[in-house]
Amino acid sequence: MNRIHLSLQLLASLCLAAPGAVAHVGLPAGGAPAGSSYDATFTVGHACQGAQATTALAVQLPAGFRITEAVPRPGWTLTAPPAGSQGGEVRWTAASAASALRGHDKGAFTVRGVLPATPGVLYIPVHQVCDVGEVRWDQVPAAGDTAKLARPAARLEVLAAGTAAVDVKNPWVRATVAGQGGTGAFMTLQAPAGARLVGVSSPVAGVAEVHEMKMDGGTMRMRPIAGLDLPPGQSVQLAPGGYHVMLMDLKEPLAAGRSIPLTLRFEDAAGARTERTLQAEVRQVAPGGAHAPAHQH
Numbered sequence: 001m002n003r004i005h006l007s008l009q010l011l012a013s014l015c016l017a018a019p020g021a022v023a024h025v026g027l028p029a030g031g032a033p034a035g036s037s038y039d040a041t042f043t044v045g046h047a048c049q050g051a052q053a054t055t056a057l058a059v060q061l062p063a064g065f066r067i068t069e070a071v072p073r074p075g076w077t078l079t080a081p082p083a084g085s086q087g088g089e090v091r092w093t094a095a096s097a098a099s100a101l102r103g104h105d106k107g108a109f110t111v112r113g114v115l116p117a118t119p120g121v122l123y124i125p126v127h128q129v130c131d132v133g134e135v136r137w138d139q140v141p142a143a144g145d146t147a148k149l150a151r152p153a154a155r156l157e158v159l160a161a162g163t164a165a166v167d168v169k170n171p172w173v174r175a176t177v178a179g180q181g182g183t184g185a186f187m188t189l190q191a192p193a194g195a196r197l198v199g200v201s202s203p204v205a206g207v208a209e210v211h212e213m214k215m216d217g218g219t220m221r222m223r224p225i226a227g228l229d230l231p232p233g234q235s236v237q238l239a240p241g242g243y244h245v246m247l248m249d250l251k252e253p254l255a256a257g258r259s260i261p262l263t264l265r266f267e268d269a270a271g272a273r274t275e276r277t278l279q280a281e282v283r284q285v286a287p288g289g290a291h292a293p294a295h296q297h
């Protein structure tokens with residue numbers, strides 16, 4: 001196996017950008033396995049527009065989700081369907097103005113239950129009531145439509161067995177020119193329950209590895225690592241100048257604009273293996289230009 005150790009002069013330090021835009025009322029991205037016990041924790045980021053506080057939250061449980069219990073909040077009254085049932089509404093209501101969720105305070109509202117046995121995507125409408133006004137988070141994207149919705153319903157990906165509960169945002173691969181043997185792939189990973197990235201493969205590369213950048217005698221070098229830990233709920237960025245996926249022994253030049261498949265392999269704390277296959281767009285430079293690419297000399 002030919003290992004490539006290139007020394008890179010870094011023109012940009014690793015930029016710790018904020019994770020992708022978060023829906024105003026939503027569930028953690030990344031999904032959860034079909035048939036598993038799941039704590040659906042809805043996060044409220046702020047009150048309705050022009051309002052001072054969130055005073056009630058109602059969640060419409062989707063068919064296929066079997067509720068175990070809704071978690072009470074101190075100072076809020078709670079109504080919920082009986083344990084073991086499907087559908088219906090869970091509603092938390094602030095008992096007084098003092099216990100309402102103020103302004104930009106973040107609040108967590110949890111419904112415990114069991115996910116459907118069949119993989120798919122659940123859209124869960126949430127009704128946010130404020131001291132002034134209300135918002136119905138109930139928009140569901142049309143098939144194939146990636147446009148941003150103003151009031152998206154909470155989204156939960158119910159995963160097939162073997163699929164990793166890991167959210168992959170903005171995956172991209174740096175374009176190559178003819179004769180170039182290797183390139184980098186970059187993305188932001190987040191695992192709600194934690195995971196470890198232990199391997200990568202792609203049909204366009206003979207060899208794919210997870211690399212880190214490290215100072216070595218005054219020179220920044222990259223080298224393969226056995227695994228990359230994804231702490232629960234934390235965004236881990238693979239970016240130029242930092243951790244990255246190294247694609248080597250490329251079978252063809254990668255032109256900007258096309259997409260290539262990448263399969264990421266993960267391991268959980270118990271050693272169970274899962275994977276996730278995604279399409280990464282080939283780009284000339286980092287998106288937005290905010291993260292200047294590392295230049296090779």
Ligand SMILES: [Cu+2]
Pocket residue numbers: 211222223244245246
């Ligand atoms: Cu590398």
